[in-house]
Amino acid sequence: MKTKEIKVGNVLIGGDNPVSIQTMWDRPITVVDNKLIDKLNDIQAAGCDIIRFAVPKIEDAKIIGDIASKISMPVVADIHFDYKIALKCMDYPISKIRINPGNIGTKWKVEEVLKKAVDKNIPLRIGINGGSLPSDLRENDNLSKALITAAEREMEFLDKHNFDNFLVSLKASNIDDAYRANKAFSKKYNNPIHLGITEAGSLIPAVVKSSIYLYKLLSEGIGDTLRISISDDPLKEIYAANEILSALKLNKRERVELISCPKCGRASFDTHEFNNLIQKKLSTVNKSITVAIMGCTVNGPQEAKHADLGITGSGNSILIFKHGEIIRKVTKDEALEAFTQEIDNFEK
Ligand code: SF4
Incomplete structure (x- = not known):
């Protein structure tokens, strides 16, 4: 099914747009200095379209906002548990929030986040991970179904609030479960899909698993944006993503x-x-x-x-x-x- 298009900063995801490449910054940030900005620019020059930062504390929102004002790559704020951090981040020029409404708590808190996201025209990513499913789904021996059920609960809530500016990720560390979940999801829904194998490991296992997984889905036309998770330098995630997309003739850039x-x-x-x-x-x-x-x-x-x-x-x-x-x-x-x-x- 052709997915709907959403805009993350200056990057269009979904529809007929090329598959975009993402990574995530891999350590806490206490100061936004030239060294950090140079590294982020290197990551972008290597082919990264979007970068995500964890925002564990409310004070970190300003740091992430500062970064977003200094680089041209769209910045995603990754937030767990505290809705106030999401609200604070949206005071800065960030381009997307990654959040699970289910772990934010009381509904009115999520509603506050949605209201501000609408005001600021900021999309969300509903990020469902096999390792952090709601407690009643954890024992489900069909992980791919559990991932979809978890996503549907979040989507139902967003739907009730007429919020459709979001994409979804259904990640697992197992290729088959992640493949089945994304394939089934793509048949049923037209929300853009962010692909990735979670906790994929160090360079070699991560690249091998991600290559097999992405080949299966992307060659069936499933997936709008991706991250190759590697326990290593984020630049290597971009190198790997470029190679995989080039091998599948899906890389939007001409490459060596x-x-x-x-x-x-x-x-x-x-x-x-x-x-x-x-x-x-x-x-x-x-x-x-x-x-x-x-x-x-x-x-x-x-x-x-x-x-x-x-x-x-x-x-x-x-x-x-x-x-x-x-x-x-x-x-x-x-x-x-x-x-x-x-x-x-x-x-x-
Ligand atoms: S190019 Fe030369 S060094 Fe490289 S594998 Fe062939 S014979 Fe060996």
Whole structure:
């Protein structure tokens, strides 16, 4: 079912809009300094559309508001339990509230939040997680049904108040439950869906689980925005999301396709090290080009002949090649800058 469109700051979610990428800041914030803003700008430059912050205390609302006024990426305030924090956050230029009306308590408190959200035209996300279901649903041995039931309770309340400026997430740490819940939900409702596997783990398990899960849903046209939860730097969540969306041909940005050899006993160029050095740069390049990082001069350029640009080397002699032909020789110290220049100047 085609979902309805909602607006989160300058990002449209749902309808025919491209799948947007989100992440969540991963630590408490006590001061909004240049270092923090630079990091958030890096996250945005890598392809993040929306960033979420937990707001555990009412004093944190001002901090999140301050951040929202200093970056162009829409900011989501994630609130549990205290409706006053949600109200306070909406005094600042935040773009969405993630809340579960069910854990806010008395109905009038939720009504206050809804009233202000309507006044400020701020959408909500109803975030249902398998690990924090209402107590009567926790023992349900059909988790996907329990997730939907929990969402329907929240939606019923919003519906009674004619509030429809919201999207929904139904998350679980198990791929099958999360898949079934989202698939069933999408057949029944047209609210935009935020996809994600919750508590997915460290880099490798999180990316593997998220890839399988997102492939299943996105290839069926289900899902309007997503977060890859990884117990690691939020930038890695964006790198992973970009790769998954690119593999599914759903990435709205033109991106670099990176090919890189794993190295073997013939290696004379450290592809592992160079990958780490150039990853941040590649994430910001909006060009549809293939870049190769190859471990030896003997096989590298030939094996990566189809790449638009490539790099390999031996000792202090680093070779940059274009469609398999060497175009530049530089020293090891010059390699990163030289390769970056070639990527920036490359035109098809
Ligand atoms: S390109 Fe060279 S180093 Fe890399 S896997 Fe092939 S033979 Fe080994």
